Amino acid sequence: xxxxxxxxxxxxxxxxxxxxxxxxxxxxxxxxxxxxxxxxxxxxxxxxxxxxxxxxxxxxxxxxxxxxxxxxxxxxxxxxxxxxxxxxxxxxxxxxxxxxxxxxxxxxxxxxxxxxxxxxxxxxxxxxxxxxxxxxxxxxxxxxxxxxxxxxxxxxxxxxxxxxxxxxxxxxxxxxxxxxxxxxxxxxxxxxxxxxxxxxxxxxxxxxxxxxxxxxxxxxxxxxxxxxxxxxxxxxxxxxxxxxxxxxxxxxxxxxxxxxxxxxxxxxxxxxxxxxxxxxxxxxxxxxxxxxxxxxxxxxxxxxxxxxxxxx
Amino acid sequence: xxxxxxxxxxxxxxxxxxxxxxxxxxxxxxxxxxxxxxxxxxxxxxxxxxxxxxxxxxxxxxxxxxxxxxxxxxxxxxxxxxxxxxxxxxxxxxxxxxxxxxxxxxxxxxxxxxxxxxxxxxxxxxxxxxxxxxxxxxxxxxxxxxxxxxxxxxxxxxxxxxxxxxxxxxxxxxxxxxxxxxxxxxxxxxxxxxxxxxxxxxxxxxxxxxxxxxxxxxxxxxxxxxxxxxxxxxxxxxxxxxxxxxx
Numbered sequence: 001x002x003x004x005x006x007x008x009x010x011x012x013x014x015x016x017x018x019x020x021x022x023x024x025x026x027x028x029x030x031x032x033x034x035x036x037x038x039x040x041x042x043x044x045x046x047x048x049x050x051x052x053x054x055x056x057x058x059x060x061x062x063x064x065x066x067x068x069x070x071x072x073x074x075x076x077x078x079x080x081x082x083x084x085x086x087x088x089x090x091x092x093x094x095x096x097x098x099x100x101x102x103x104x105x106x107x108x109x110x111x112x113x114x115x116x117x118x119x120x121x122x123x124x125x126x127x128x129x130x131x132x133x134x135x136x137x138x139x140x141x142x143x144x145x146x147x148x149x150x151x152x153x154x155x156x157x158x159x160x161x162x163x164x165x166x167x168x169x170x171x172x173x174x175x176x177x178x179x180x181x182x183x184x185x186x187x188x189x190x191x192x193x194x195x196x197x198x199x200x201x202x203x204x205x206x207x208x209x210x211x212x213x214x215x216x217x218x219x220x221x222x223x224x225x226x227x228x229x230x231x232x233x234x235x236x237x238x239x240x241x242x243x244x245x246x247x248x249x250x251x252x253x254x255x256x257x258x259x260x261x262x263x264x265x266x267x268x269x270x271x272x273x274x275x276x277x278x279x280x281x282x283x284x285x286x287x288x289x290x291x292x293x294x295x296x297x298x299x300x301x302x303x304x305x306x307x308x309x310x311x312x
Numbered sequence: 313x314x315x316x317x318x319x320x321x322x323x324x325x326x327x328x329x330x331x332x333x334x335x336x337x338x339x340x341x342x343x344x345x346x347x348x349x350x351x352x353x354x355x356x357x358x359x360x361x362x363x364x365x366x367x368x369x370x371x372x373x374x375x376x377x378x379x380x381x382x383x384x385x386x387x388x389x390x391x392x393x394x395x396x397x398x399x400x401x402x403x404x405x406x407x408x409x410x411x412x413x414x415x416x417x418x419x420x421x422x423x424x425x426x427x428x429x430x431x432x433x434x435x436x437x438x439x440x441x442x443x444x445x446x447x448x449x450x451x452x453x454x455x456x457x458x459x460x461x462x463x464x465x466x467x468x469x470x471x472x473x474x475x476x477x478x479x480x481x482x483x484x485x486x487x488x489x490x491x492x493x494x495x496x497x498x499x500x501x502x503x504x505x506x507x508x509x510x511x512x513x514x515x516x517x518x519x520x521x522x523x524x525x526x527x528x529x530x531x532x533x534x535x536x537x538x539x540x541x542x543x544x545x546x547x548x549x550x551x552x553x554x555x556x557x558x559x
Contacts, residue, residue, distance in 0.1 A: 032453070055452060058485075060478035063445050067482065070449020073435070074457075075380070078449075093439070094475075098446055101436045103428050 009147070013168040014111045016147035017081075020154050021046040024079075025053055028158045031077045036064040038082040039111070065091040068106045069098030077105070077158060083112035084167065085126040088133060100136050105161045107154075108133075113169035113203075114249050114274050115289035122281070127274040131253040133165045134226040141226035142166045143202030143248070146176035149223055153179050169248060170286055171203040181224040183232035191216035196242040196307050199233070201225050201254070204246045204295075211300035215308065217244075225254050230261035241267040244304050248295065250276050272303045331532040334363045341398035344411040345421075357498045357550045358465060359395035360525045361535070362387075365463060365494075366399045369535045374404040377431040381458045384434045384450055388443020389467040389496065390424045396433075397421055405432035441473025444493060448479045451491040451543075461538070463492045468509060469501040483543045484517030491543040493518075494535065496525075498550040513545040522547045 010016045022045045025031055033046065035056040040047070047054045055071075057063045061082065068078035080087065087110045088095065099106050110129060117124035133139050140162060144150045150168065157164045178184060187209065189195055196217045200208035205221045212219060220236055222229060225247065237243055241262055245254055251273030258269055274293050282292065290296040294303060342359060362385075366372070370383040387396050394414075401408045406420075414421045420429040424438025437443050447464035454460050466476065483491055495509055505512065510520035519539045523530045525548050534546040 052456070057478070057482045060482065062441075062475040063448065063478035063482050066442065066445025066475060066479065067449035067452060070446040070451070071453040072449075073384075073446065074450050074453025076453045094442070094445070097436070097439060097442055101426075102446070 011147050011172070012170070013144060013147050013150050013172060014170075015042070016150050017109060017111075017154065017168055018042040018046075020151050021054075021079075022049055024154055024158055025050040027155065028077065030075065031079060031158050032071055034064055034068045034071065034078050034080045036061050036082045036086065038086070061086045061091045062094055065094035066098045069094070069102055069104060072099070072104035072106055073102060077107070077161075079107045079109060079154075079158065081109045081111070083117070083124060083126075084110035084129045085112065085124055088129040088165075089126050092132060095133070096136055099163055100138060105163050107157045107164045107166065109154075109166045109168060111168050113167055113171070115280075115286055115293070116170040118286045118289045119283045121283060122279055128250045128253075128276070129167060130165070130225065130247070130249045134253065136163075139163045139165055139226065140181075140224065142179065142224050144168070144179065144223050145171075145173040145203035145205055147172070148176040149179045153223075167202070167249075169203045171207075171248060171290075173203060173206045177205070177221055177223060179223045181222075181227075181229060183220050183222045183229040183236060185218060185220050185236060187212075187219040189216055189218050191218065193238060196244065196304075197236055197238075198244045198246060198304055201245070201247045204248050204300075207290075207295070207297050208246050208300055210297040212304055215301070215304060217304065217308070226257070228254055228257040228261065230257070233258065233261045237262060237265075237267070239265055241265065241269070242307055243267060244270040244272060244307050246295075246300055246304075247271070247273040250274050252276070268307065270303060270307050272300060331364065331368055331528045333528055334359055335402075338363060338398055338402045341401055341408060341411055342394050344408070345394040345397050345414050356395060357525075358389065358392055358496050359398075360528070360531065361465060361494055361496060361548055362395045362399045364528070364532050364535055366403050368532050370461070370463065372403075372432070374400075374432065377405060381460050383461045383463065384447075384454075386435050386437070386443045386447045386450070386462065386464040387425065387433070388435075388437055388447070388464050389440070389470055390435075390437025390443070391440075392467075393421070393423070393425045396425070397430075400430070400432040403432075406430065440467075440470040441475040444476050444479040447491060447493070448483045448486075448488065451483070451488040452486065455488065455490055461490050461492060463494065463535070465494045465496060468495055468497040468499065468505070471495065471505070471509065472501055472503070480513060480516050480518070484513075487517070487541050488543045489538060489540055492535070492538065493543070493545045495545060495547045496550060497547050508547075510545065510547045517542055519544045520547070521545070522549065524548070524552075525550045526552065
């Protein structure tokens with residue numbers, strides 16, 4: 001692949017991440033980028049302009065995360081990148097011990113969200129990534145839905161010290177939203193504050209808005225499902241919530257956080273996401289997989305409609 | 313990528329400073345951790361190495377355990393921390409009475425050490441195969457920014473873990489001259505290392521040396537030795553030297 005022009009401001013989330021690394025390394029002298037081959041062909045400008053600060057360990061994902069932990073122990077701020085399956089699942093013990101147990105921070109940035117690599121099959125799909133990361137102490141999970149959100153999150157988290165997971169997807173929204181960690185009402189549906197609330201996470205927003213266009217529901221959105229904005233959810237959900245949470249990864253990933261936020265009130269909550277019970281042994285396009293999982297607009301509409309009727 | 317010719321260097325036999333054997337009061341401190349009078353050999357297989365490092369080799373200051381340019385000792389073989397605890401206490405990193413209630417609920421010292429609880433402990437370890445990859449990252453992060461050395465202690469059986477293979481390869485290719493690995497070889501791995509452990513490191517571009525744990529002068533020299541362009545490994549055999557009768 002030819003070098004990307006520095007100012008192209010790509011709309012694709014992953015491409016934008018690669019574009020942003022060169023200015024990011026300029027702006028944050030303590031940042032290093034750690035790779036296991038994947039991505040190294042797309043960031044030649046960053047590699048050339050910042051010798052020694054893009055560290056490619058080869059196809060060694062245990063070393064990828066272990067080296068990141070060591071860099072953090074040396075006072076560096078590592079940004080660690082590969083596909084989600086190789087960043088979260090294969091070196092999960094390293095994520096737990098070499099970062100969490102050492103009490104050091106890193107920014108993990110994954111590509112290949114859920115079924116982005118639909119034609120690649122199960123080996124390249126990790127829809128449980130957010131659930132797995134959220135199960136470990138002290139992590140923040142960002143699921144941006146727009147390239148501008150990616151750039152803003154990267155620069156903010158590069159300047160921080162915490163443990164951060166940024167999930168980049170092929171799916172995206174037409175417009176960026178505020179990535180301040182809060183839950184934002186984006187449509188009230190003219191149905192009043194008592195109407196059911198649909199929470200769309202990250203790149204699911206445009207799909208959700210299309211799905212519920214003719215339904216009397218409100219829609220809220222966040223790019224940061226973990227930690228969930230419990231205060232914002234409680235304020236929007238009202239005293240007797242009817243709620244749907246639509247996430248582009250493993251269904252129910254946010255269920256415990258939602259339940260904890262609403263523990264003091266009677267509520268009906270529907271979780272929509274990638275089903276975890278069966279493995280979809282099909283190839284095809286990401287849209288084929290979204291449709292098969294009920295995560296296209298038609299599928300989301302079917303699920304949300306049950307919230308209105310009370311029927312499954 | 314150029315190919316590095318494997319070689320096993322001959323490490324110097326002695327240095328100018330006189331090495332000291334492990335003093336009796338340090339052995340007694342180990343006994344306070346393990347609770348034994350006769351010293352369980354497994355708890356002591358690392359004692360010669362750890363003592364020599366802290367007494368002769370590492371640039372560390374118990375009054376400034378977080379000093380940025382300190383040398384880092386990473387006990388990757390974290391399931392045998394008694395000797396490290398004893399040496400750290402002997403050198404003044406924490407009070408010796410911490411050694412008397414190890415692994416109780418109120419103790420900062422556990423059967424596996426936690427870096428956030430113990431001054432002088434650089435990594436939390438215990439699960440095998442994590443210290444060397446962390447050490448590689450530390451060495452990359454410190455290289456060119458600090459004179460600090462990174463010394464990682466692993467066991468021969470610990471090397472079974474595949475994460476070490478990844479780290480050995482990366483460190484060799486990156487030429488991490490500020491990294492030293494000490495393999496305490498008590499011949500406890502199940503399937504063996506045909507050709508020997510040192511040669512595996514040498515093949516990956518490391519400077520490799522072999523010593524016996526009780527040969528204090530050579531052990532000290534080996535642990536002091538670095539090379540300008542590559543990491544070093546010292547394989548320390550814990551079995552006693554053959555007796556004159558056997559030879």
